[in-house]
Amino acid sequence: MAKTTNKESNKQPAKKVAAKNPKTKRKTATRKPKKQPFKQRFLRGLWSVTWKSSLAFIAFIIICGIYFDKKIERRLDGSTWTLPATLYARPLVLDLDKPLTKSALVSELKLLNYRPVSIVQDVGQFAVKGKEVVIYRRAFDFPDRSEPAALAIVDFNEHGISRIRDNEYNHLRQFRLDPLLLDRLNSKHIQDRVFIPFEKIPDLFINTLLLMEDRDFYHHQGVSPFAILRAFIANFKAGRTVQGGSTLTQQLAKNLFLTQERSLWRKFQEAYMAVLMDHKYSKDKILEAYLNEVYLAQNGATGIYGIGLASDFYFARPIDELRVEQIALMVAIIKGPSYYNPRRNPERALARRDLVLRLMVENNYINTAQYRVAVNSHLNLSNAKALNHRANPAFVSLLNRELNSGVPTQVSRQSGLSIFTSISPLAQKxxxxxxxxxxxxxxxxxxxxxxxxxxxxxxxxxxxxxxxxxxxxxxxxxxxxxxxxxxxxxxxxxxxxxxxxxxxxxxxxxxxxxxxxxxxxxxxxxxxxxxxxxxxxxxxxxxxxxxxxxxxxxxxxxxxxxxxxxxxxxxxxxxxxxxxxxxxxxxxxxxxxxxxxxxxxxxxxxxxxxxxxxxxxxxxxxxxxxxxxxxxxxxxxxxxxxxxxxxxxxxxxxxxxxxxxxxxxxxxxxxxxxxxxxxxxxxxxxxxxxxxxxxxxxxxxxxxxxxxxxxxxxxxxxxxxxxxxxxx
Incomplete structure (x- = not known):
C-alpha cells in the first residue's frame, strides 16, 4: 500500500511542475499571427492579381493571334475569292481573205466599248478617217497566246478590207481584236467579281487613293496612332464624327473578316488583324486585296465589290482605260458609296470628285491642263442596267447545257474560268x-x-x-x-x-x-x-x-x-x-x-x-x-x-x-x-x-x-x- 501511495504522490507533483514550466506552456499553446499592415497586404494582393491577369491576357493575346493568323492565312494565302466564270465571244479576226465592211468593224468596236476619237493615242480608242479605221487594240490573253496592246490601220474598198498595217506601216495579213465580254456566270454561292492584279492597277489610281485615304500607308505597321490622334482631334472639334482613324489595312480586315458592328471588341479584332497582316504580307499584296474587296455600289440586291467590277458598273470599261476624272470619281466614292452615289446624288459626288482632282493637281499627280479638262467634265456614267442585261439568256442556257454534258465536272466547277465561245456579237445583235x-x-x-x-x-x-x-x-x-x-x-x-x-x-x-x-x-x-x-x-x-x-x-x-x-x-x-x-x-x-x-x-x-x-x-x-x-x-x-x-x-x-x-x-x-x-x-x-x-x-x-x-x-x-x- 505504501508503495502504491508513493506512486500516486509522485504523479501529482509532476503535473504541477508541468503546469508551471513556462517552456512546456509555449509548446502547447496556439499563438495568433501578427497582422501585416493594410498597405502591404493590398500591394501583395494587387501584385498577385496583376501577374495572374497578365499571364491570362498574354495567353489570350497569343491564342487570339494564332486564331487570327490562321484565319488570315486561309483567306489571303489561298484563293481570296471564288470568282465567277467569265464568258467571252469569239474574237473578230480582220483578214484580207474574209469579207468585212467598214460599218461592221465600227459596230464591233462600239460593242467592245472602244472610244471614238479624232486622234488615236491610248488603248481602247479608234478613229475613222474616210476609208481608213485606226484601232489601238487592248492587250489580251487569248487561248493560244497573249498579245500586247497594238495599233493597226485598216483600209477598206468596195469589196471589204484592202490593207492592214501596224504603227510602223508594216503590212499585216491578219489582226485580231480582243473578244467581247458577254457575261459572268454567277450563282447564289459566287459573287460577281473582276479580279485585278496589283501590277495592272494604274499608278495614278493607287497614288490618289493613298492621298485621300491613308497617306502613311507605306510607313505604318497596320495601325496608325497618328491617324487615330488626328481623327480624335478633328472629331472633338467638330462635335461629331467627321474623320476616321482606320488605315486601309484595318478596313481590309473589317471587310474580309468582321461585321459593321460598332464595339470595342470589333475594333480590337480589326486592329490586331491589321498588325498581323502588315507583318505577314507586303504592302502591295494588302493594297491588291483591299482594292479587289472594297464595296463601291449596290446593283439591286447585289453589291459591287472591287474596283474592277465597279469600273465596269460605272463606266462600262476596264480600270486601265479610265480617264483622270473617272479615277477621281472612283476614289471619291470609296469614302462613302451610298453618300456619294453618283446616280442618286450626282451633285454631291461631283463636288467630292472635284475635291479629289484639286488635291491631285496640288500634289503634282496631274498637271494643270489635265485638271482643267477633268474638272470641266460631266460624270458620264454608263447605263446602270448594262451589268444586268449584257448577255442573252438563250445562249447562256445553251452554254450551261454544254458545260454539263460536254465538259468534265472537275473543269466546269473551277473558280475563275475563262470560257471562250463561238458567239458573234454582231450576229447576235x-x-x-x-x-x-x-x-x-x-x-x-x-x-x-x-x-x-x-x-x-x-x-x-x-x-x-x-x-x-x-x-x-x-x-x-x-x-x-x-x-x-x-x-x-x-x-x-x-x-x-x-x-x-x-x-x-x-x-x-x-x-x-x-x-x-x-x-x-x-x-x-x-x-x-x-x-x-x-x-x-x-x-x-x-x-x-x-x-x-x-x-x-x-x-x-x-x-x-x-x-x-x-x-x-x-x-x-x-x-x-x-x-x-x-x-x-x-x-x-x-x-x-x-x-x-x-x-x-x-x-x-x-x-x-x-x-x-x-x-x-x-x-x-x-x-x-x-x-x-x-x-x-x-x-x-x-x-x-x-x-x-x-x-x-x-x-x-x-x-x-x-x-x-x-x-x-x-x-x-x-x-x-x-x-x-x-x-x-x-x-x-x-x-x-x-x-x-x-x-x-x-x-x-x-x-x-x-x-x-x-x-x-x-x-x-x-x-x-x-x-x-x-x-x-
Whole structure:
C-alpha cells in the first residue's frame, strides 16, 4: 500500500511542475499571427492579381493571334475569292481573205466599248478617217497566246478590207481584236467579281487613293496612332464624327473578316488583324486585296465589290482605260458609296470628285491642263442596267447545257474560268433585231402573242454564232430555240431527197403526183395533198423539191424506205425517236429550232457531220488551257449528193417557195427551204449563204394558228437578218 501511495504522490507533483514550466506552456499553446499592415497586404494582393491577369491576357493575346493568323492565312494565302466564270465571244479576226465592211468593224468596236476619237493615242480608242479605221487594240490573253496592246490601220474598198498595217506601216495579213465580254456566270454561292492584279492597277489610281485615304500607308505597321490622334482631334472639334482613324489595312480586315458592328471588341479584332497582316504580307499584296474587296455600289440586291467590277458598273470599261476624272470619281466614292452615289446624288459626288482632282493637281499627280479638262467634265456614267442585261439568256442556257454534258465536272466547277465561245456579237445583235422587228412586221392585228426563235450557225466549223429564243430577247424563261419542239413541216424534205440522191437517184428521175390513199396496219386511211390541192401527173425530183410538193415526196419516201429516211435523220443529228409513218416525210416529226439547225448542218458542210457547239476552249484562272472543243467529224453523205441538193435548194430561193428573196434581198446568194405545218400553226425557214446557216421559226406558244406560211413568216425574219448582216 505504501508503495502504491508513493506512486500516486509522485504523479501529482509532476503535473504541477508541468503546469508551471513556462517552456512546456509555449509548446502547447496556439499563438495568433501578427497582422501585416493594410498597405502591404493590398500591394501583395494587387501584385498577385496583376501577374495572374497578365499571364491570362498574354495567353489570350497569343491564342487570339494564332486564331487570327490562321484565319488570315486561309483567306489571303489561298484563293481570296471564288470568282465567277467569265464568258467571252469569239474574237473578230480582220483578214484580207474574209469579207468585212467598214460599218461592221465600227459596230464591233462600239460593242467592245472602244472610244471614238479624232486622234488615236491610248488603248481602247479608234478613229475613222474616210476609208481608213485606226484601232489601238487592248492587250489580251487569248487561248493560244497573249498579245500586247497594238495599233493597226485598216483600209477598206468596195469589196471589204484592202490593207492592214501596224504603227510602223508594216503590212499585216491578219489582226485580231480582243473578244467581247458577254457575261459572268454567277450563282447564289459566287459573287460577281473582276479580279485585278496589283501590277495592272494604274499608278495614278493607287497614288490618289493613298492621298485621300491613308497617306502613311507605306510607313505604318497596320495601325496608325497618328491617324487615330488626328481623327480624335478633328472629331472633338467638330462635335461629331467627321474623320476616321482606320488605315486601309484595318478596313481590309473589317471587310474580309468582321461585321459593321460598332464595339470595342470589333475594333480590337480589326486592329490586331491589321498588325498581323502588315507583318505577314507586303504592302502591295494588302493594297491588291483591299482594292479587289472594297464595296463601291449596290446593283439591286447585289453589291459591287472591287474596283474592277465597279469600273465596269460605272463606266462600262476596264480600270486601265479610265480617264483622270473617272479615277477621281472612283476614289471619291470609296469614302462613302451610298453618300456619294453618283446616280442618286450626282451633285454631291461631283463636288467630292472635284475635291479629289484639286488635291491631285496640288500634289503634282496631274498637271494643270489635265485638271482643267477633268474638272470641266460631266460624270458620264454608263447605263446602270448594262451589268444586268449584257448577255442573252438563250445562249447562256445553251452554254450551261454544254458545260454539263460536254465538259468534265472537275473543269466546269473551277473558280475563275475563262470560257471562250463561238458567239458573234454582231450576229447576235442582228438576230435579236430581226426577231424583235420581224415579229411586228408579220403579225396580224390580233396576234400580239406571236413568237419567234432563231439559231445562226457557222458553215465551216459547226459553231453557234447567235441564238434568240423569243421577241423579248432578255427574257430568261422558256427557251424556244432549245425546247420548243414543233412539227417541222417541209423542212424534212431535203433529208428525204438526200437519202434518195445518196442511193443513186437523179434529179431528173420522175415521181408520181397523183391522188394516193395509204392505210396503216390498223386500217386507218391517210390521203396526202399538195398545198395548192392540185396534181401534176409526173414531175421530176428537182421540180418536186423546188416547189415543195407533198404527194411526190410521199411516193419518194415510200420508194427509198421510211427506215432509210429515219436513219438519215439520225445520222444528221436528230436524236428523237421517229415512228416509221409515211407522214414523217411531210414533217410530222417535232423538233426544236436548234435540232433543225443541227439537222441542216451536214447539208451545208459537204455531207460532213459535226455536232453544233458553242464552247471553243476554257482557260483556268491562272491562264492555262484546260479544255479544248473536240474536232469530231464524220462523212455521212457523199459530197456529190450534197452538192446536187444544195444547188436545188438554191433554186428554191429563186423560183420555188422562197422566191420572194429575189426582191427582198437582191444581189444576195442563198439556198434554203420553207416549212409550213397544218392549219398554218408553224412557220419555218432554213436559209444559208456562203458562211452562215440561219434557222427561223415563227408561231404561238399555245400551238394555235399563226396564220403564216414559211414564206410569209419565218422567211421574212431571215431576210431581215441578212439585210442587216450586209449593212443595209
Amino acid at each position: 442582228n438576230a435579236e433585231k430581226a426577231i424583235q422587228q420581224g415579229i411586228k412586221r408579220v403579225q396580224h392585228k390580233d396576234q400580239n402573242d406571236l413568237q419567234g426563235a432563231m439559231v445562226v450557225t457557222d458553215r465551216e466549223y459547226a459553231e453557234v454564232r447567235a441564238i434568240v429564243s423569243g421577241k423579248d430577247v432578255k427574257f430568261s424563261g422558256f427557251n424556244r430555240a432549245l425546247d420548243a419542239k414543233r412539227p417541222i413541216g417541209s423542212l424534212v424534205k431535203p433529208a428525204v431527197y438526200l437519202t434518195a440522191l445518196n442511193n443513186g437517184y437523179k434529179l431528173s428521175d420522175t415521181l408520181s403526183d397523183k391522188k394516193i390513199i395509204l392505210k396503216n396496219s390498223s386500217g386507218q386511211r391517210w390521203q396526202p395533198n399538195n398545198y395548192d390541192r392540185k396534181f401534176r401527173g409526173e414531175v421530176s425530183l428537182e421540180y418536186a423539191l423546188v416547189h415543195s410538193l407533198n404527194v411526190p415526196t410521199v411516193n419518194l419516201g415510200m420508194q427509198v424506205g421510211l427506215n432509210n429516211v429515219i436513219n438519215s435523220l439520225h445520222k444528221m443529228g436528230v436524236d428523237e425517236k421517229i415512228p416509221a409513218y409515211p407522214s414523217l416525210v411531210l414533217g410530222s416529226v417535232p423538233l426544236s429550232p436548234f435540232q433543225v439547225a443541227q439537222m441542216y448542218q451536214p447539208i451545208t458542210m459537204q455531207g460532213v457531220y459535226k455536232p453544233l457547239t458553242i464552247i471553243r476552249s476554257i482557260m483556268s484562272k491562272e491562264g492555262s488551257p484546260i479544255f479544248q472543243r473536240s474536232q469530231h467529224a464524220r462523212q455521212i453523205f457523199s459530197p456529190e449528193s450534197v452538192e446536187v441538193l444544195s444547188d436545188t435548194l438554191h433554186k428554191v430561193t429563186t423560183e420555188g417557195t422562197a422566191r420572194s428573196l429575189r426582191w427582198r434581198n437582191p444581189g444576195q446568194y442563198f439556198a434554203g427551204k420553207t416549212g409550213t405545218t397544218n392549219n398554218l400553226n408553224d412557220s419555218w425557214f432554213v436559209g444559208f449563204d456562203n458562211d452562215e446557216v440561219v434557222t427561223t421559226w415563227v408561231g404561238k406558244d399555245n400551238n394555235r394558228s399563226a396564220k403564216l406560211t414559211g414564206s410569209s413568216g419565218a422567211l421574212v425574219l431571215f431576210s431581215d437578218y441578212m439585210k442587216t448582216k450586209k449593212g443595209k
